[in-house]
Amino acid sequence: MSSVKLALARSSPPRPTTVTGRHRLRTPLAFFLVTLALLASLVLSTAFGAESLSPSTVLGVLVGRVTDGPVTDLAYDTIVWQLRVPRALLAALVGAGLALAGAGMQTLVRNPLADPYLLGVSSGASVGATAVITLGLFAGAGELALSGGALIGALGAAVLVFVVATGQGGLTPLRLVLTGTVLGSAFSAIASYLVFRSPDPAAAQSVLFWLLGSLAGADWHQLAIPAVTVGVVGAALLAGSGWLDALATGSDTAASLGVPVRAARTTLFVLLAILVGVLVAASGGIGFVGLVVPHAARLMVGARHRVLLPASAMCGALFLLWVDVVTRILVRPTEIPLSVVSGLVGAPAFLVLLGRRRYRFGGNG
Amino acid sequence: MTAHLHAEGLACSVGQRVILRDIELDIAEGETVGIVGPNGCGKSTLLRILAGIRPPSAGRVLVDGVRLHRLGARQRARTVALVGQEQDLPSDLLVGELVALGLTPYRPPWSGGGPHERAAVVAALAAVDLDDFLDRPVDQLSGGERRRVLLARGLIQETPLLLLDEPTNHLDVRHQLHLMRLVRRLDRTVVVALHDLTLATTTCDRVLVLHEGGALPLAPPREALTPDVVNAVFGVDATPIRHPVTGDTHLLITPLRTEDTP
Numbered sequence: 001m002s003s004v005k006l007a008l009a010r011s012s013p014p015r016p017t018t019v020t021g022r023h024r025l026r027t028p029l030a031f032f033l034v035t036l037a038l039l040a041s042l043v044l045s046t047a048f049g050a051e052s053l054s055p056s057t058v059l060g061v062l063v064g065r066v067t068d069g070p071v072t073d074l075a076y077d078t079i080v081w082q083l084r085v086p087r088a089l090l091a092a093l094v095g096a097g098l099a100l101a102g103a104g105m106q107t108l109v110r111n112p113l114a115d116p117y118l119l120g121v122s123s124g125a126s127v128g129a130t131a132v133i134t135l136g137l138f139a140g141a142g143e144l145a146l147s148g149g150a151l152i153g154a155l156g157a158a159v160l161v162f163v164v165a166t167g168q169g170g171l172t173p174l175r176l177v178l179t180g181t182v183l184g185s186a187f188s189a190i191a192s193y194l195v196f197r198s199p200d201p202a203a204a205q206s207v208l209f210w211l212l213g214s215l216a217g218a219d220w221h222q223l224a225i226p227a228v229t230v231g232v233v234g235a236a237l238l239a240g241s242g243w244l245d246a247l248a249t250g251s252d253t254a255a256s257l258g259v260p261v262r263a264a265r266t267t268l269f270v271l272l273a274i275l276v277g278v279l280v281a282a283s284g285g286i287g288f289v290g291l292v293v294p295h296a297a298r299l300m301v302g303a304r305h306r307v308l309l310p311a312s313a314m315c316g317a318l319f320l321l322w323v324d325v326v327t328r329i330l331v332r333p334t335e336i337p338l339s340v341v342s343g344l345v346g347a348p349a350f351l352v353l354l355g356r357r358r359y360r361f362g363g364n365g
Numbered sequence: 366m367t368a369h370l371h372a373e374g375l376a377c378s379v380g381q382r383v384i385l386r387d388i389e390l391d392i393a394e395g396e397t398v399g400i401v402g403p404n405g406c407g408k409s410t411l412l413r414i415l416a417g418i419r420p421p422s423a424g425r426v427l428v429d430g431v432r433l434h435r436l437g438a439r440q441r442a443r444t445v446a447l448v449g450q451e452q453d454l455p456s457d458l459l460v461g462e463l464v465a466l467g468l469t470p471y472r473p474p475w476s477g478g479g480p481h482e483r484a485a486v487v488a489a490l491a492a493v494d495l496d497d498f499l500d501r502p503v504d505q506l507s508g509g510e511r512r513r514v515l516l517a518r519g520l521i522q523e524t525p526l527l528l529l530d531e532p533t534n535h536l537d538v539r540h541q542l543h544l545m546r547l548v549r550r551l552d553r554t555v556v557v558a559l560h561d562l563t564l565a566t567t568t569c570d571r572v573l574v575l576h577e578g579g580a581l582p583l584a585p586p587r588e589a590l591t592p593d594v595v596n597a598v599f600g601v602d603a604t605p606i607r608h609p610v611t612g613d614t615h616l617l618i619t620p621l622r623t624e625d626t627p
Contacts, residue, residue: 112456242474246466248455255418256449257522258442258470303457306477 027301034314041321042092046084048325050333053080087218090226090282091324092317094215095289097230097279099316102290103297103308104237104272107248108265109173112354116276116290119180119269123187124157125150125280130191130207134198146210147281154277157187162269171265172251212337213286215324222282229278233271234313240264241305248303287339288346289316289323295353367394367554368444368525370415374424377410384410388424388580390573392556397549398583399565400558401590402575403599408558409449411575412528415556416447428526442470445526448519450534454503460514461486461499467521489517492547494540508535516544520551529557533564562603562616566590574598587614 043062047053053076061080064071071077101116109118117123131137132149165171165179195204237244243264246254255261297311319342326341375388384407392398400408413419415426417433426433428444436444446467454463464486490498493513498506506514512535519527529548533541541561545568548555559565565572565586572589574581576598581589587605595603595616602619 110453239475242469242472242476245462246469248458249463249466250451250453252413252418252447252449253451253466255438256416256442256445256447257466258439259474260438298457302459302462303455304462304477306475 027307030300031311031314034311034318038092038314038318038321041318042088045088045091045321045325046080049079049084049328051079052329082219086220086223087215087324088321089223090218091215091320093223093226093230094279094283094286095293095316095318095320095323096234096313097226097275097316098286098290098320099293099297099312100230100234100237100309101272101276101279102316103294103305103312104244104268104275105290106294107244107305108171108268108272109176110248110250111173111177112295113291114177115287116272116279117184117285118177119273119276120157120161120184120187121154121273121276122280122285123184123191124160125154125277126191126207126211126285127187127194128153128156129210129284130194133207133210134194134200134203150210150284151277151281153187154280155273157183158269158273158277162273170262171269176269209337210284212339213284213342214327214335214337215283216335226278226282229275230313233275234309236271237268237309238306240267241309244268244305245303248305283338285339286320286342288342288350289320292346292350292353293319295350299353366523366525366552368428369394369430370526370554370556371427371430372415372424373427375411375414375421375426376423377407377414377419378422383578385414385421385575385580386578390415390580390583392554392571392583394554395552396570397555397557397568399569399572399586400556400575401560401562401565401572406575407578408575409530412447412449412530412556412558416445416528417441418447439470442522442524444524445528446519446522446524447528447530448515448532449530451515454511456504458503459499460490460495460501460503460506463503463514464489464517464521467518470522485521486517489521490514492520493517494543509537509540512536513540513544516547525553527551527553527555529555531558531560533559533561562590562595562599562618566616567613590616592616 043058044055047055047058057076058080060072061077063069065081098116102114105114105116105118106112108114128149128151129146131153132145138145138148161176161179161183162171164183165175168179169175191207195207198204243254243259246257246259247261247264251261254264293316294308294312297308297315300315301307301311320338323338323341323345327336327338330336330341370390370392372388372390375385376383377385388411400411402408410419414421417426417436420434433441433445461483465482467489468482468485487499490496493516495510495513495517498510498514503511503514512532516529516532519529532544532548536544541564545564548557549568557569569586571583572586573583574589574594581594583589592603592605595601603616604619605614606617607613608615
């Protein structure tokens, strides 16, 4: 310390915050506003769908349910409480999880173009799901078969990527990107083959719909696993946020700062694989959420993971909540896949974000 | 807060290729030692080994008698700091946040730092002459400012041993001199890889010359960088000249004339 203090004494006293860093002062305000918007959206979004309801109807049902009052209108109660509320909650959970996974992945591979599906996890899941749809695997498991197949495929793919990357020199950013991308293509090919050889033309349709993501059919029972996973993984990432900051500067620097780089990278990989696997199993593949939302969150609160992760999660929840609303009302009464909407909104948003800043790409470090 | 650095029999190879061999070092407490050598001679690799980040393929590194590569990551980071080249820094990070990363070995991974950290960051930035840069995005820094911010991160890490990889890269002449003066005044043991032979001669206590994977004996600059050595290692002609103001001996490099080139 002495030398630094000495040097300080020689120089002029530091002046207060400069203009360029001003946006960070708004961080608490940003969190407050996003929380408010999220809570309001959770309620409001349930008014939209094949059947439009007035906000007062929605509030009536919710208040009745929360206060344990009598059910006044069974039809509205079913629509709001049995169908739309669990769906809104699942949308928020999946959105939050994907944004967390995206932020984590961008740090793991040090690349702003990384998204949660980079590690081949989604392609692996699609192999599992496609196998269930076209080959009728796990038919005895009923509705759980699709999620189960997707989860098994996702985790299998993650294990394979991990083994191959480790065997070829470790979980370095470049190695992970290459291995994940190459194996992802291979898994996609397998999934396509399964669809192609299937005699059932409806199978292709349901595979496509699943690949592009959907929250249709969400019910209260499906919420527990994604909720626990997003909560636990989110907490774990937050607990390591200081190390994630160091990892984002490169492995040599992180090692020099006392981070056990290899163990930290491995843990991060496992956490992300589990998180993405569970999310894909719950909702299929949803593009652009995990890619775009972390960048938007960085603009809002900066790059430190301690604030970036919660901000990403909340923005992701908010984003997917409204994306899901649009999928319900755009072509009423038909529902369109989530990726169609998230892509239409996300792609231009990402171009704008990329355009206004100079992003560097991660190398080997 | 200084350390005694001792290395014996260090070697490093990648596959079949030997990058370094038989490196012997004994650096006293508080000494500033320069490492020079042509491009690709293994300066950065040697620093990474001395920092405990890369294990040597043979030999060992002792800091105050303790084997560096046997320390835990956290303890090691409190003993030695490495400030590398680090071309790509995370977008959207503020200068203050980047410097505060140097405190990572002293706080739990979930901690975000408090007001006392801010004071340390301000002091470290002041030490590298960047007082007003606390809240500036790292993206907007010039190459030279970037080098000094990274040095501030190394300073705040409070290690008795500080390793610097080309810290004067991208710096203008004034900041090169100021940075090296700052480094000399630090109450720490410093090992610094340098390209500029004059800077190494005028600012280091002793100089290690790397040549073809080996090292010449660690010696004071004038003995380490004789015209013969410079000619053999770098392939250029140098003439020792007495500086008319300071009286120090400098190496004057003879330029290649265009008619000499084949």
